[in-house]
Amino acid sequence: MGLGNCEVAVALLLFLSCSSSVYGDAGDTITPSQPIKDPEAIVSAGKKFELGFFSPVNSTYRYVGLWYSNISAETQVLWVANRNNPINDSSGMMTISEDGNLVVLNGQGEVLWSSNVSNGFYQSTAQLTDDGNLVLKAGLNGNLVWQSFQQPTDTYIPKMTLSSNARTGKKTLLMSWRSSSDPSVGNFSAGLNPLGIPEFFIWYNGHPFWRSGPWGGQNFIGIPGMYTSVYLEGFSVQEADDTFTLSLIRDPVFRATYVLTSHGKFIEQYWDYGKQGWEYTWEAPSTECDIYGKCGPFGSCGAQNSPICTCLKGFVAKNKDEWNKGIWTSGCVRMTSLQCDGIQNGSEVGKEDGFMKLEMMKVPTFAEYWSNPSSEQECKDECLMNCSCVAYSYYNGFGCMAWTGNLIDIQKFSEGGTDLNIRLAYTELVADNMRNREIIISLSVIVGAIAICICLFFSWKWMATHRERNLICEETLSSEAQDTIFDGNLPENIMEVKLEPVFKLQILETATNNFDISMKLGQGGFGAVYRGKLPDGQEIAVKRLSRTSGQGLEELMNEVVVISKLQHRNLVRLLGCCVEGEEMMLVYEYMPNKSLDAFLFDSLRKGQLDWKRRFHIINGICRGLLYLHRDSRLRIIHRDLKPSNILLDHELNPKISDFGIARISGGNEVNTTRVVGTFGFMSPEYLMEGRFSEKSDVFSFGVVLLEIVSGRRNAHFYSNENALSLIGFAWKLWNEGDIAALVDPAISDPCFQVEIFRCIHIGLLCVQELAKDRPAVSTIISMLNSEIVDLPTPKKPAFVERQSSLDTESITQSHKINSINNVTISDLKGR
Template sequence: MGKTISCSVLLALISCFYLLFATALDTITPSKSIKDPDVIISQKGLFRLGFFSLVNSSNRYVGILYHQIPIQTVVWVANRNRPLKDSSGILTISDDGNLVVSNGKAEILWSTNVNNTAPNATTAQLLDSGNLVLSNGEDGASSLWESFEDPSNAFIETMKISTDVKTGRKVELKSWKSIDDPSDGNFSLSLEPFNSPEGIIRKNNQLYYRTGPWNGNTFIGLIDKYAAYLEGFYVADNPQQPYYMTYEFSNDSMLIYSELDSQGKFIEWKWDEGKGNWINKYSSYQTNCDVYGYCGAFGICDSSKRTICSCLKGFKPRNIEEWSRGNWSSGCSRTTLLQCQRDNNGSGASQGDDWFLEMKMMKVPAFPHLSSISNGQCKDQCMNMKNCSCVAYAYDDGIGCMLWSGDLIDVQKFSASGVDLYIRLPSSELDKEKSSKVIVITTVTAGIVVITISALFLWCGMAKQRGTNKRHKQIKHKSYSENVRESLIGVKLQQLPLFNFEELATATNNFHPEKRLGQGGFGPVYKGTLDDGKEIAVKRLSKASGQGLEEFMNEVVVISKLQHRNLVRLLGCCVEAEEKILVYEFMPNKSLDAFLFDPIRQRLLDWRKRFNIIEGISRGLLYLHRDSRLKIIHRDLKASNVLLDQDLNPKISDFGMARIFGGDENQANTKRVVGT
């Protein structure tokens, strides 16, 4: 009996000791400090807080580091501007309830510097997010200070870079002075509200880099929009609340963080377990064109050209000598005044003589004025602004109409993505444009005639050498085309428009990866824009796809005969050589699965919206099964085949596997397994 009691007491003592030790692993209290080289570790072992030195320095710092990464990776530094000179440092909660770093002489080198009314109940806990929180009470509900609100140069998951317009408080990143000196550098990164939120990097408090306005999905001034389309990336732009940007992954195995380095580059790093190193996935600074205002007012920067700076059409360098030396900061000025500027009273009487030059795939200038009017009215509003003040406009679906007055600064030509920018010019520049086009057309026409005649003679000379192989190829191609045309008979009866391949290639920028919306069993789907500005979805049959002409024609025949608000609308198709393409109406919100399985976007689907989506899908199926002229079974209905328009109305898509039944049939046999 005595032995049993003794064992019980011993186990109880061990348990109490373990609990005391466990609670102290990630927490500093008034009675528990950490001394160099001690550390505390977050509950799941993701981060540690302790003392460290950098490669080329003997100075000691207190900071937060990734704990499970073999390469020393610092995400926050406390005493960045006052390093310890030896290993006598201590991190403790002082008598006034502040977290402080002091040296062996009891000199305070860093402090949270907050007012604490209950210092004896204060704790500092390192969370698994990497956030160090100073708080009162056991539940930590009363937060006094957080490292996330006083960051260094790193931007990690769930951290918020923010600006409170009402109080003027900013949470911003501050670069290191160098890779081995974490003291305050020359660069800072913040989110500025302006008229629409933009990510801004400043150098010595002067604007150095800008992301372009946020349109609800991305920053439109990014060349590579990967960073803005990052899973879980979010920008809050409610004028009644602080503006902030943050990100959080649903995949815990993916480790990514960003930093503002000592050269002013905002770099995104991803941990590669196989290589055992950080991989650079994105950098804000890629060329000199990314530097704010590099080509001055009314200059345009194009990194693909040998001389990257030039003046916009209708403008000339303000200082020829500086431009010839490669200093473009003075910018450009108009060669001819606008017609409305030449009017004495500045009225709109002669404003019709001005026109707008369209410039595609552009980074829009800084500081636009925003208007909620439609795209079609944007040009008129710019033309009719008082005193001839509007010099350019652009339109983005997520932002609306953007108007500029005064100088146009930080204009950049992109190789992909970007926004169409319209520059206001006098009619005399239009005449020059027409003259140039006439010369170009004449030259090209003459060249085509010469090339055609030469090619004709060459073809005649080579005709006899082609022989049997050529004839076999012609017969094969003719047979293929006849099969396609026969399959299209049913479609032609439905008056379905036919697109040519060149038109669709132009609309999708030659099927550029930036235009890619997704991938299905049929093949990739691209976003395209026709010459009239209409947005379309282009579905291109992949040569590696298991589906072929049968499924392609099945989808054309089925959808061309259907008309319902909850079925995706087929606008036309293209069949040229081996190309088989379907053209649909564009759905800006993509597919239902993009909302259901995204932890951020799924919050947009309240129960009313979910019910409306369920009801819409049901109506579409009811139409297919009972109300349409043909009884159709979809056979591949899933979340990725339900598209959402701008109002989140569902539309069923992808009819490649659909089966048509007769009016009196209720069953049929199939030769193979289909569907998902």
């Protein structure tokens, strides 16, 4: 055999090993003639899920379970068939019985578990779908007669639904394992409670243990962080024929599960491909106050308080001795009777009852729901007219909730929640107002005196120690700087922005060995970046403004203000700043692997970025952008997304950096007369007309995505005519049906070809010429995750051909002013 034939044979063997070595000859179906025997398994058609035999940790018993195909069963089992009847040895089998049911048998032929469909049927088959659902089909038509999604164990996955019927009481529930080594039914269950407004409950042996608060139309009101979690905000609750159904309306970025643990925790987790482990993003209950009814009727729980339980205003402890001992379950009772009580018992009628507003609350359980009134005032009036109504809450976009009887499971949040209005007697409200007025007057006098003393002390100290220094980082932004940073769209909550801590110059000089050349990490438009170590051992990166740089105080203050409000795993963390004399510096967390371009375009290092790592980086950049555009308190347009501004930590997790020219936007398109950024990554509407929006960052992301897949710089040009940009080169190959020629040889692998080609397709969608044609970041995430299966055909991208003489490599920190459509273009940076 010649050398060429040898190479072909090796390539063929590698392909076969990738596609079949893991799964052998496993199909996705069980029939009477094709059972699975321990240790055999079946795998879904798309290789996403696997069904087979496993043993839990610290156990020799065998069970039939279902798990993600490329994640070990020892790490996470999603569903268990014979959870209450283990197999003692490895003689087990799953097959189709004579009556058409799916069964698990031991070596003696005893039925340990059955799908238990009562009506007999024939010619049935069981199939494992790519949704992770084991379905049983009967007859020639393949009618669905049973599915594992209807009998979940302890884990909820996308495409699964949990239902509850208000009329019959029938529920589809998650049931916890008894322990980590015993999958039999444990003490905890979880699902929807349909009484009144639907809520998600965890029960301990049938008794409420934790609840989510009412479903408010888009989220559960009692989960404060539901709007900030990429996964939690995808839930939906629907009603049909007295049945409420909970479902996940979109797949998460990574494989995500929601697990009810044997200890009663409901955990949200996703698989981190880089770390090869589960990352936990949310859990409930998370504090003592989350335990159902912790403070009893009319008691409010505050996790930050000591003691955590207090009676609502107008109420006192029902059993003071128990309350003082920290036993709060007996709760509180009303101090002053309501006017309605006086009317009912025939006593003298007083003035009308009123309401005390409590803000950011987890509202009580079992609310009644009236038809949606047109205003909060109507909600209040309806409650006043009903003597049984003791509290109401008006939730925007949902409507009016009201409660009668005892108010159970109230909690005070530090964020989120909603307003809760408690009904009190008129005399109680008047007395409370008088007490508040006295307290306010007393506190005003005390606080005023203290404030004067503090001001005098700090004024003296400042004059004594800082006469010669001008610490600009401690000053408030000038109105001119604010107009530049926010482009005229000043958010209401900008006054809440706190500037980062100020570092002394001497500390940073010591940390960087007086900015020694050996500590230098790189050079950017702002200036040099140095590695350093603080006295406590923390490693830092110090960005030092060069005196020859065109950037200065404006960019420094912009970055401090913007990034000080951002906290996300895929954004670099700013630790502080330093401004002394002519020195201006920013201090960041240290990223040991520098930036993405240091790997991507280095022939020796790019091999460390295999496709799984590159796909992980792509998803990380997307999560960071989604946070900037949608989930952060201030909506941010980065405006300079490129590989050199994507840093990598020690595990090669991506972190978006360099917010010097980022802008805070109200969510709409913004016009500017000062265009800054990097040629090759700026969208056409921004470069030519000064208009930027979230879709401008999407364009930049599309260029970055094509660079990651191809391993080529957008700054170079391709094709025989030497006149195409990377975008144009990709578009040419796309139209020629030769997109494989774009893929970096370092990641070219038949195992991942479909996923790689899909990313190129997404990249071309992102760089389309018109902003309205580009997908939003949330849509891109769904595309990457294959939730959106059929992608639209991309239209012709912008900048397909090389733009006249503008070579991005040669335009580095140019400060010439060019007039294009009355837009000033400055700081046209290179890479």
